[in-house]
Amino acid sequence: MKSILLTTTALVAFAGAAAADGHTSVTFSGSAGVALIDDNGASDATRTDMFFESYYDLDIKASAEADNGVSVSVGFDMGSGNKIDYNDDDELEEQGRSIGDADVTISYNGWSLAVDQAGIDNLFDDDDGAQDVMLSGAIGDITVAFTTDLEGSTSSYEVGGTMAGVSLTLTGTDNDDAGGDAFGIAGSYAMGDLTVKAAMSDESDDGEDDTSVGFSYTMDSLTVGYTSIKPGKDGSFGDEWDASVKYTAGALVASFAIDETDATTLIADFDLGGGASAFAAMHDKAGDANDLTAVGVNFKF
Template sequence: MKKVLLTSTAIVAFAGAAAAEVTITGSAEMGVVGGSDLATQFFQDVDVKFTMTGETDGGLSFGAAVDLDEAGNLGNEFSNQGVAIFVSGGFGTLTMGDTDGALDFVLTDAGNIGNPGSIADDETSHIGYLGSYLDGSGTADNQVVRYDYSFGDFAVAVSMEQNPQGADGFVVDGQDDPDEDDVNYAIGGSYATEFAGAAVSVGLGYQHAENGGPSVDDFFAFDSSTPGDDLTIVGTDDRVDAIGLGATFTLDSGFTAGFTYTGFDFEEDAVDDASHVGIGMGYAFDAFSVHFNYGLYNFDIDGVGEFDVQGYGIAAGYDLGGGASLLFGYGRSELDSDLDDDFADTVVDSSDDDFDTFSLGLSMAF
């Protein structure tokens, strides 16, 4: 989403067989970062990605992509390795590994709308941001299997993600038999068209996760010695369903905008309702580009009250040409609670949890 990568390519061809192609792309970033309770300091990052593609004599495409900064688990065949492998043909595309689930596939999240990026992703690091929905929830390891198919202006996708028992998926003492494991799954569809001079796309999807989701514990620190300890809000064993709807539109002038709405239904009765709203917009003119996104979680807790978790992000970029860009990013996170006084004493005061981050630097794509 954030880098346009130039490529150097090695092609190996064999007589009587289709060509195989290995592409190496890379990026480097340097600058400064800082924020609340964070000393302003130097920042540098380098990433290298290998993309391998091929085609069978019958026209079946296949390939894999290895992102080295996410490939620390290479060699563990039963887990996410930072690798996505695919096969594609007239039947559609089947992808396995480090890839989006079906709900994330059909929706464009707020941070992907007209975003030039930043060296430290500050504009998408605030706590109000929702980017991958229920992918990786609970014990799931982000090893996703997704099938997608496009026909005309429509696209559909289904995905599944397992919840392994322990390291490498093997049984750990005291845990259930892996044959009894439940799975996370998702389904979604999208439609893209031209309307009133704008390119418009809409998406709708559903996702189920056996373990987890956006947890209250992610936003507040609970003290088990207080009355809150007898109230399980949202834990890693909770099942949750999500329904997401989103739309984006893009004008020829360079302006683009969109929104997502996600409703969460928790199995745990303590949470009456939870939802998330995200909006994003961007504008590109000449070598300049700017972006804004906002996200809001709302939790309604039975007998306790409700609270909002929200944040916003800003990014700006100037394209220097040749793959180099000057980038700025800023993110702000805020908590706004209306909890019962007795229960509010069990959480960190919301004023202590507001924070921001920023970055400024140069991004280079190779």
């Protein structure tokens, strides 16, 4: 990240009199990349063979902090093109938002109030509708966050902490996939190289009430993981499952994953240094329509 420090008078319109005796700054960061992709027409029915995509994403953040500890920041996001999300949902993600979309955050004493119209994720599930405001902070060792969309009369929350070595996270919303109330709890416990985890959710659609238990174990450069899933209210453990192996050696990180449908994922990332990295990904999923092959280079600055 490159940072440009400005005098307090340079951002007086942004910072206001309260920050006149403090300091202000502007930072620029972002990423760019190019990829050769075959997604079997998932992004465009006319593109059933290999095609190129490129993108850039530029983030600009200006901040001001007063002597009394109150800080204000505003962020702008500009970009173009499409980035392949090869290690998550395998979809092309359009980059950049209108320069008029601004993320403003006011912080004091460990608490932050962020305002970003339709730009904040629902804390229970980021597919369950965008939120406009988020209040977050900590009460002792417990972290809390709350979001709301006043126009849509929806909200979500997240509470996290550690008790007796067990990391716990509780999330909830009044706007799940079915438009109703939902909550979930997830926990993990690390014992040296072994980490065990469990999670459950209670949603307004009983078919979405997943429960899971799993583990990950690290052996030098290898990490193996397995999760058994009980899908829905009437499912059984093992009806769905995920297994994975990850190998790390210097600049190379390679992983293989498989699930109950025999869908397989093979990903390799190589750090080229200087903010650049190369990747290759192959996803062979249930049915040909979801298969993905992608190779490319990304650069962060």
